[in-house]
Amino acid sequence: MSQVDAKRRACSVDTESERTTLTDTLVYLAYAVAALGAAGIYVGLPKDSRPDRRGLFYILLAVAAGVFCLVMHDILGESANHVAFVILSLFALGGAIRMITHPKPVYSAVYFIIVILSTSAMLIMVGAEFLGMVLVAVYAGAILVTYAFVIMLSQQSTMHSERFRTAFDYDRASREPAWSVIAGFVLSATIAGIIVNREWPAYNAARAAALSEHNTLGLGTLLMTDMAVSVELAAILLLVAMIGAIAIARKRIPHDDAFVGGKPLGEAGRNAAPY
Amino acid sequence: MLVGALIFGIGVIGFIARRNMIVMFLSTEIMFQGVLINLVAMGLLHGNLKGQAMGLFVLVIAAVEAGLGLAIVVMMYRRRGNLDAESWRSMRG
Numbered sequence: 001m002s003q004v005d006a007k008r009r010a011c012s013v014d015t016e017s018e019r020t021t022l023t024d025t026l027v028y029l030a031y032a033v034a035a036l037g038a039a040g041i042y043v044g045l046p047k048d049s050r051p052d053r054r055g056l057f058y059i060l061l062a063v064a065a066g067v068f069c070l071v072m073h074d075i076l077g078e079s080a081n082h083v084a085f086v087i088l089s090l091f092a093l094g095g096a097i098r099m100i101t102h103p104k105p106v107y108s109a110v111y112f113i114i115v116i117l118s119t120s121a122m123l124i125m126v127g128a129e130f131l132g133m134v135l136v137a138v139y140a141g142a143i144l145v146t147y148a149f150v151i152m153l154s155q156q157s158t159m160h161s162e163r164f165r166t167a168f169d170y171d172r173a174s175r176e177p178a179w180s181v182i183a184g185f186v187l188s189a190t191i192a193g194i195i196v197n198r199e200w201p202a203y204n205a206a207r208a209a210a211l212s213e214h215n216t217l218g219l220g221t222l223l224m225t226d227m228a229v230s231v232e233l234a235a236i237l238l239l240v241a242m243i244g245a246i247a248i249a250r251k252r253i254p255h256d257d258a259f260v261g262g263k264p265l266g267e268a269g270r271n272a273a274p275y
Numbered sequence: 276m277l278v279g280a281l282i283f284g285i286g287v288i289g290f291i292a293r294r295n296m297i298v299m300f301l302s303t304e305i306m307f308q309g310v311l312i313n314l315v316a317m318g319l320l321h322g323n324l325k326g327q328a329m330g331l332f333v334l335v336i337a338a339v340e341a342g343l344g345l346a347i348v349v350m351m352y353r354r355r356g357n358l359d360a361e362s363w364r365s366m367r368g
Binding site: 092096099100105108109112115116119122123126127128130131134135138139142143146147150151153154195200201215218219222223227230234237238241242244245246248249 | 297298300301302304305308311312313315316317319320321322324325327328330331332334335336337338339341342343345346347348349350352
């Protein structure tokens with residue numbers, strides 16, 4: 001997005017009023033596009049009563065994506081880097097939307113990988129190569145494997161079936177789709193409005209190039225000098241989380257039906273024997 | 276940065292709307308992605324590497340959250356036999 005701001009500022013430095021009107025129309029256009037996308041998400045979220053409205057979902061999303069492309073093209077102009085950025089961000093947004101609307105968690109995880117890959121490609125494109133690589137390694141390599149393990153541990157019956165036929169009830173029907181879409185839309189509109197209205201320092205290509213030249217070296221130096229305490233704290237946090245996760249997961253928790261007439265809820269975990 | 280904001284919003288929608296606990300945690304990871312993009316972009320605009328360093332810490336937090344959250348999810352699944360967040364309604368005050 002940084003290039004966008006720089007370009008827009010470069011386009012319209014001559015008159016202040018022109019800049020503000022341009023920004024205003026941009027803001028409203030962005031709101032309209034986001035509202036369209038929000039309607040598409042609302043249609044696409046799995047619902048119990050009206051099972052199949054995928055056509056409408058895809059149409060709305062396609063229209064939103066097309067308008068988004070046009071707006072981006074209007075702002076950006078012609079440079080190929082920007083086009084790649086637009087395509088990558090569309091991939092990320094589409095993957096994220098499909099992730100939260102897919103009824104099966106396994107496919108959600110796969111779409112999440114798409115989001116991660118396009119995000120890391122964007123990061124590498126702007127010169128943050130270390131962070132991009134770490135993103136792929138940590139997210140796609142470690143966290144997603146953990147998710148895949150948990151998904152496989154916890155549901156076997158939905159694997160070989162039609163899409164909706166034997167999906168669990170709580171995957172088929174989402175909870176409060178309208179309110180959640182409204183909440184998310186208002187939140188992201190607020191953040192986007194703040195971002196657009198704020199005066200950011202102008203994008204300096206030379207400085208950015210200098211940053212990305214020795215990106216990993218600079219990042220390591222910064223982490224080991226200015227932020228050494230934070231690094232240690234992060235290490236301690238990871239250690240504590242590991243201990244906590246093992247302590248939580250190693251107890252032999254019996255199923256709730258075993259306690260029908262018995263002890264209160266909190267007692268069950270406390271008295272459970274470890275594996 | 277607008278992309279980051281939009282991804283964050285989608286994550287919020289997913290977190291509130293979906294009832295499967297695994298998908299809820301995946302939605303929080305989506306929110307982390309949005310924050311990460313924004314951090315890197317703002318660091319780039321300000322011309323220093325602190326945004327990327329903060330992004331690294333966001334990554335750490337995401338890993339911690341995934342580990343702990345998934346441990347809790349596994350425990351809850353063993354106990355109830357499903358992953359429905361609504362089946363833990365009795366935890367409401």
